[in-house]
Amino acid sequence: MLSQETIDIIKSTVPVLEEHGTQITTVFYEELFKAHPELLNIFNHANQARGKQQTALANAVYAAAVHIDKLEAILPTVVQISHKHVSLGVKPEHYPVVGEYLLKAIKMVLGDAATPQILKAWEEAYGVIADAFIGVEANMYEENEKKEGGWAFFKDFVVEKKVQESNVITSFYLKPADSERVPDFEPGQYISVRVSIPGEKYMMIRQYSLSKTPSSDTFRISVKKEDDNDPDGKVSVYLHEQVKEGDKLEVSAPAGVFTLEKNADKPITFIAGGVGITPIMSMLETLAAEDSKREVVFLQAARTPEFAAFTKQIQSIQERMPNLTYQTYYEDKRIDETILKDMVNTDSDVYVCGPAGFMEFVISTLYHAGISKEQVHFEFFGPAADLEKAQ
Structure with missing residues (x-):
């Protein structure tokens, strides 16, 4: 639990975060990747290039500050983001690193306005929020491993077949390389696909919705081929043009909260x-x-x-x-x-x-x-x- 003094200090920074939040998160990612370039194997490079990830994090930090006195209000968002994190393979040891560079970015952007009291309050608040994420994600990883055919992090799958669905969308039927069954999932969930593209320094991860009803033998994802010049298109172009039937892809366990409500009567x-x-x-x-x-x-x-x-x-x-x-x-x-x-x-x-x-x-x-x-x-x-x- 946070003290009232810490809560009051965090609340006082809300206007500053509203004005400078994206600048802070932009500096955060720059400094983080300078010190830990290996994390580029996790983060979406296209979202970074477009500034989408910076804006998203700024929105999340701002929301945390606004609701710091009632963090249960952001629990649905914590769960939703945790699904993304588990799908990407985020681990508990990543959180202290993120906290260190987030505080560093706040200090770099705000200068003397980031007083020791403000930095201490944000360090405490970040610790509480990080613990919430770590706890939720640990439970998710454990549940994924418990399922029949389940696993944590990434597992090799074989592309059993490719089927063209439209001018730009192709389906990939994915079968576990170890011939185990695939775990059950909720209709609407997604998986991550991790690839090493020739000529690219870092691995790339993209999340794709599972596009067919759960079955014991295969997953199906249906991927739109983006423009070759689009930064977000590298993985989709690679999948469409270079990945063939029989090739292997690394796949995460199903995740996501956009799922079909089990209400037997409602339209x-x-x-x-x-x-x-x-x-x-x-x-x-x-x-x-x-x-x-x-x-x-x-x-x-x-x-x-x-x-x-x-x-x-x-x-x-x-x-x-x-x-x-x-x-x-x-x-x-x-x-x-x-x-x-x-x-x-x-x-x-x-x-x-x-x-x-x-x-x-x-x-x-x-x-x-x-x-x-x-x-x-x-x-x-x-x-x-x-x-x-x-x-």
Whole structure:
């Protein structure tokens, strides 16, 4: 527990963090990677280059300061970020290093304004928050290892087959190299894939949603090939162009909190933009396998029919699920406020996944239409703390 004096000091730094937070986190990452370049094997280089990770961390530090007197308010965010950390292989020994360089960055940016009292208060607060993350993540690693076929950190998988789903999306069916079964997971969760790309100094990790219903033999991820010149496209281009059937990939255990609510009677609305369809396919296939009688509306947005993945599979599922309404929307007729008002049952659980701008429009429109935050579930592709922007 933090003393009232520490809480008051942390609270007093909120305006400073609001103004200088991103500058502090930018300096933090620069100094951290100078001293510990090996950590570049964990962090997403593209998010670093674009400043997304710096902004996400600044948002997280600011939220911690705002809620320092009631840290239970940020527990859902702690759990969500912990899922990301476990998927990346973050370990307890990483936390003291991060704390050291975060305090160093605060001092470097704020100068004399970062008094010994402020630095001491933030050291104490960081210790409490770090302990919370370490505890949550330790439990997750333990649970992953306990599952049948489970493991912690990374494990070798073989690419059993590759299937092209659209002009830009290819599915990879992944089988454990040791021939063990794959563990159960919740529909909507993701795995991390870690690769060593020829010519690149550090390993790269990307997280991909599992795109089919859980089974004992394989995972399926469905990867969009990004532009060759996009910093975030290196891994996807490597997977599409260089990884072949029979090759090995390092894979983490399933993680994530964007999962299908187990409510037998409540209607469901799925709204997917582009490659955001991947976790929703896992959810839909699971409902079909369970012969669910729930009313389901599925709205899929894509640039053109050639860019729309899984349309034939969804139509096939629709034949077996008469309670499924499926609509596709392209550039010439995009999902708009009228469509959402007409198609979304206001009593339904709504699952949204896709590009940031698409999600922000859909979610804000749903809220404006009177659908509660408790009904809307979403997955945002990017650093976990970026989720705050869509809420």
